[in-house]
Amino acid sequence: MSKTVAEKASKFTPELLSPAGSLDKLKVAISYGANAVYLGGLKFGLRSAAENFTEEELTEGVGFAHNKGAKVYVVLNGFLHDKDLEELPSFVQFLDSLEVDAVIVSDLGVIKTVLENSSIPVHLSTQASCLNVESAKLWKTMGVERIVVGRETSIAEAGLIKKEANIEVEMFVHGSMCMAYSGNCVISNFTQGRDSNRGGCAHSCRFEYSIDFDHLESEEKKKAYFMSSTDLNGIKVLPEYIEHEIDSIKVEGRMKSHLYAGTISKTYSEALNHYEQNGDFLSNQLLDWEKELNKITHRTYAPANLVEKAGEETIFNERETATDNDYVLVGRVVDTFKEEFIVIEVRNAFNLGETIELLPFNGPAIEIKLDKIHNLLNHEISRSKPSSLVKLPFVPGAALNNILRRKVLQ
Amino acid sequence: MNLITYVNSIDQLEKCNESGLKQVILEHKVVSRFGKLNTSEFIAISTRARELDISIALEWDVLMTESEFSLKSDVIIELKDYFQSVRVQDAGAINFAVTKLDKKIQLILESANHNLVAVENWVSFVGEKLERIVLSIELEKSVLKEYCEKLDHPVEFLGLGRILLFYTPRNLLSTLLPQDDEKRTKSMTSGKFLEATGESEESPHKGFPLIENSHGTFMFHIKRLFLLEHISEMNDFGVDTVRIDMRFDNVFEIDKIKELSTSTEIAKVYKTNYPFDVIKGYFNINKTDVLFKKLKNTRIQRKDSSYIGEVIEIVKGEYMAIVIKKNSISVNDEVTFITPEGKEMSCKVFFLKNSNSEDIETASKDQLCLINYFGGVWPKSQVYLNTSI
Numbered sequence: 001m002s003k004t005v006a007e008k009a010s011k012f013t014p015e016l017l018s019p020a021g022s023l024d025k026l027k028v029a030i031s032y033g034a035n036a037v038y039l040g041g042l043k044f045g046l047r048s049a050a051e052n053f054t055e056e057e058l059t060e061g062v063g064f065a066h067n068k069g070a071k072v073y074v075v076l077n078g079f080l081h082d083k084d085l086e087e088l089p090s091f092v093q094f095l096d097s098l099e100v101d102a103v104i105v106s107d108l109g110v111i112k113t114v115l116e117n118s119s120i121p122v123h124l125s126t127q128a129s130c131l132n133v134e135s136a137k138l139w140k141t142m143g144v145e146r147i148v149v150g151r152e153t154s155i156a157e158a159g160l161i162k163k164e165a166n167i168e169v170e171m172f173v174h175g176s177m178c179m180a181y182s183g184n185c186v187i188s189n190f191t192q193g194r195d196s197n198r199g200g201c202a203h204s205c206r207f208e209y210s211i212d213f214d215h216l217e218s219e220e221k222k223k224a225y226f227m228s229s230t231d232l233n234g235i236k237v238l239p240e241y242i243e244h245e246i247d248s249i250k251v252e253g254r255m256k257s258h259l260y261a262g263t264i265s266k267t268y269s270e271a272l273n274h275y276e277q278n279g280d281f282l283s284n285q286l287l288d289w290e291k292e293l294n295k296i297t298h299r300t301y302a303p304a305n306l307v308e309k310a311g312e313e314t315i316f317n318e319r320e321t322a323t324d325n326d327y328v329l330v331g332r333v334v335d336t337f338k339e340e341f342i343v344i345e346v347r348n349a350f351n352l353g354e355t356i357e358l359l360p361f362n363g364p365a366i367e368i369k370l371d372k373i374h375n376l377l378n379h380e381i382s383r384s385k386p387s388s389l390v391k392l393p394f395v396p397g398a399a400l401n402n403i404l405r406r407k408v409l410q
Numbered sequence: 411m412n413l414i415t416y417v418n419s420i421d422q423l424e425k426c427n428e429s430g431l432k433q434v435i436l437e438h439k440v441v442s443r444f445g446k447l448n449t450s451e452f453i454a455i456s457t458r459a460r461e462l463d464i465s466i467a468l469e470w471d472v473l474m475t476e477s478e479f480s481l482k483s484d485v486i487i488e489l490k491d492y493f494q495s496v497r498v499q500d501a502g503a504i505n506f507a508v509t510k511l512d513k514k515i516q517l518i519l520e521s522a523n524h525n526l527v528a529v530e531n532w533v534s535f536v537g538e539k540l541e542r543i544v545l546s547i548e549l550e551k552s553v554l555k556e557y558c559e560k561l562d563h564p565v566e567f568l569g570l571g572r573i574l575l576f577y578t579p580r581n582l583l584s585t586l587l588p589q590d591d592e593k594r595t596k597s598m599t600s601g602k603f604l605e606a607t608g609e610s611e612e613s614p615h616k617g618f619p620l621i622e623n624s625h626g627t628f629m630f631h632i633k634r635l636f637l638l639e640h641i642s643e644m645n646d647f648g649v650d651t652v653r654i655d656m657r658f659d660n661v662f663e664i665d666k667i668k669e670l671s672t673s674t675e676i677a678k679v680y681k682t683n684y685p686f687d688v689i690k691g692y693f694n695i696n697k698t699d700v701l702f703k704k705l706k707n708t709r710i711q712r713k714d715s716s717y718i719g720e721v722i723e724i725v726k727g728e729y730m731a732i733v734i735k736k737n738s739i740s741v742n743d744e745v746t747f748i749t750p751e752g753k754e755m756s757c758k759v760f761f762l763k764n765s766n767s768e769d770i771e772t773a774s775k776d777q778l779c780l781i782n783y784f785g786g787v788w789p790k791s792q793v794y795l796n797t798s799i
Contacts, residue, residue: 023735054712054713056712056713056714056715056717056736057712060735060736079522079523079524080524080525081524081525081553081696081699082524082525082526082553084525084699085525085527106522107522107523107525107528108523108527108528108531108532109523109525109526109527109528109529109531110528112527112528112531113527128501129473129500130501130502131473131474131475131476131479131500131502132474132475132476132478132479132500132502133476133479133502134479134501134502134503134505134506135500135501135502135505136502137505138501138502138504138505138535139501141535142531142535150473150475152473152475152579153475153476154475154477157475157476157477160476161476179576179578179580179582180576180577180578181473181577181578181579183521183522184473184521184576184577185575185576185577186548186574186575186576187575187576187629189548189698190573190575190631190691191575191613191615191631193697193698193700193701194698194701195548195698195699197522198698198699200698200699200701204610204612204613205576207610207611207612207613208610208611208612209608209609209610209618210608210609210610211583211586211606211607211608211620212606212607212608213583213586213587213593213604213605213606214605214606214607215593215604215605222586222587224586226582226583226585226586226608227576227578227582227629305475309579310580311580312581312585314580315580315582315585334722334733334778335765335777335778337764337765337766338766340766341765341766343765343778345722345723375725376723376725376729376731376765376767376780377725377728377767378767387722387723387789388723389722389723389731389765389778391765400776
């Protein structure tokens with residue numbers, strides 16, 4: 001018997017968890033619909049090259065998020081050495097004072113330090129490669145309240161882990177993927193002297209390698225980006241996440257742009273909101289959302305292990321710069337003036353006469369035909385420059401932190 | 411000091427016996443990353459080991475999704491009469507071994523676990539079944555010494571062998587072969603290996619050994635870890651067992667290694683004649699975090715309560731645009747800029763305008779404002795009130 005819309009609408013809907021590589025990106029992600037964000041402080045995480053958050057920024061970011069009803073999870077997912085651990089208690093106590101909603105941890109020493117120094121809930125990072133029910137049960141006894149399952153786990157397996165271990169599960173839905181079992185790659189450690197599990201990953205898996213097979217006599221080596229993974233895109237299988245009651249769907253990408261943070265948050269939140277209100281997805285809508293996700297920088301998309309074991313099609317055998325993005329970030333709204341004009345902080349140049357798009361927090365993208373561009377001295381200009389400020393006529397629906405994009409001329 | 415090694419045949423087992431080893435590691439092709447033995451071969455070696463009074467440690471080191479877990483654990487149960495200890499790394503395997511298996515446990519903590527709190531808590535979880543702790547080769551010797559002193563359980567450390575850099579369950583090599591290459595499908599068969607070497611123009615290291623088998627694809631360091639001349643030093647630290655990994659060698663020289671483990675000088679001679687390039691890894695010191703400071707510009711991080719915001723545009727001779735991120739700024743304030751290059755400079759706010767070029771007295775959080783131009787300041791410079799940085 002088919003369920004009524006009302007029955008379907010009462011169904012469980014996952015949390016949308018977006019990356020926040022900086023305070024600005026946190027505001028963008030939450031404004032565009034993320035239910036929660038994850039971010040790193042200046043230490044203890046896995047993105048040493050990211051902007052990350054100072055204590056002041058953390059304070060402001062948590063305040064902003066909580067004011068909007070969003071949660072903040074702080075990553076402490078490095079595999080820390082003893083000397084790193086010495087500095088952790090005071091930071092954990094600081095996070096506790098901010099009332100962050102959870103910390104994401106992969107190291108048992110860090111878990112115990114967090115539990116001894118705070119009342120912050122602990123989520124187990126994907127770095128710990130928790131892949132099965134027995135593993136989840138173990139981590140639960142260690143005090144973990146949520147498992148971010150390893151990327152090798154299917155949605156159905158994650159659902160089983162939740163059910164059998166009686167624990168919350170979080171799962172990646174979008175973004176770049178490690179090819180290795182997370183936490184089990186130390187290429188950077190031994191070839192570049194940078195600990196990949198303390199934030200120094202040099203992305204050696206994205207290099208092109210010449211492969212010389214032992215059994216082949218030919219002198220010719222096979223050249224391939226054989227360790228590079230395609231990007232994950234789970235929009236088409238969102239119904240499966242819901243069916244298996246995955247508590248949180250997570251987007252990778254703390255190092256990525258404002259356009260990325262905004263687009264993925266907007267697209268996935270629109271999809272989840274639609275489901276929450278209607279109890280189902282329509283295939284044409286899934287296609288529309290998929291088109292939106294093609295507008296951000298990405299490698300070839302694949303569903304990785306979400307439904308079936310990742311196969312040959314999940315190897316991104318191309319140079320790293322060969323990405324498939326259709327659009328580039330034009331800039332971000334940094335000021336609006338009395339519904340007269342908006343001020344854009346320009347990231348990629350655009351010209352008079354072009355059409356750009358503004359992404360409002362709700363609703364479809366708004367096309368803007370550039371009939372006039374002014375600089376802040378009110379001089380008309382024909383071309384904007386990166387890292388400059390320009391004024392455009394006000395567009396209804398525009399707001400601070402909106403992002404603007406432009407189609408790439410192919 | 412005990413030595414332990416991997417055994418793949420009865421011949422190798424006999425050599426271990428002759429060298430006085432009391433325990434060896436057996437790998438089964440279903441549960442061990444580099445296992446080649448099927449069940450009957452495993453049982454045959456185990457049976458002979460029992461006759462020789464040699465204890466068997468079964469290496470259960472594959473990582474497993476839930477779908478694979480029961481298949482692997484079934485093999486463990488099937489073999490339960492043929493091993494005395496189980497070596498586990500996957501947290502699920504650890505939990506299974508603790509709660510469902512009546513065997514001694516050798517806890518593989520080689521992936522991470524670089525702090526004593528973690529190690530002690532794993533030890534506590536495993537409890538009385540714990541036989542030995544296998545520690546990470548990323549621990550430098552001073553830390554290894556400290557752990558040996560503080561832990562109540564025997565410690566094992568790799569003394570000789572390949573350094574595993576990368577482990578994925580995906581088949582990355584066979585896909586590069588032509589469809590008609592018989593190795594293309596064989597590597598996906600349990601116990602069969604597809605081997606190659608790889609090098610990249612983006613890395614100075616040439617000739618990374620690569621293996622694909624039914625458990626996935628593995629990449630190793632181009633050099634072997636060689637710590638045999640430090641065995642007596644490790645013995646002094648209190649390391650209980652040194653592991654000798656000859657699985658990827660053409661010769662099985664456990665007898666020679668047993669002999670040289672008693673003498674640093676003999677070990678040095680052995681090293682000279684050893685057919686592979688070697689390194690000591692992080693045994694002397696691990697400084698893999700020192701480069702982190704160079705990965706980002708700390709000068710553009712906001713610092714204290716006098717923080718105001720960031721310069722986002724400069725028009726020479728006209729104005730500097732600042733996004734106010736905290737506090738507020740007023741006409742006649744003294745402000746200090748810290749540029750991305752680290753230069754500090756101060757100036758007085760002579761005028762303050764909004765984005766419509768209207769004069770304003772004060773600009774507060776989240777506002778965009780324009781102030782008088784000051785030479786030497788760059789976009790992304792951080793702005794602080796007064797001079798108290």
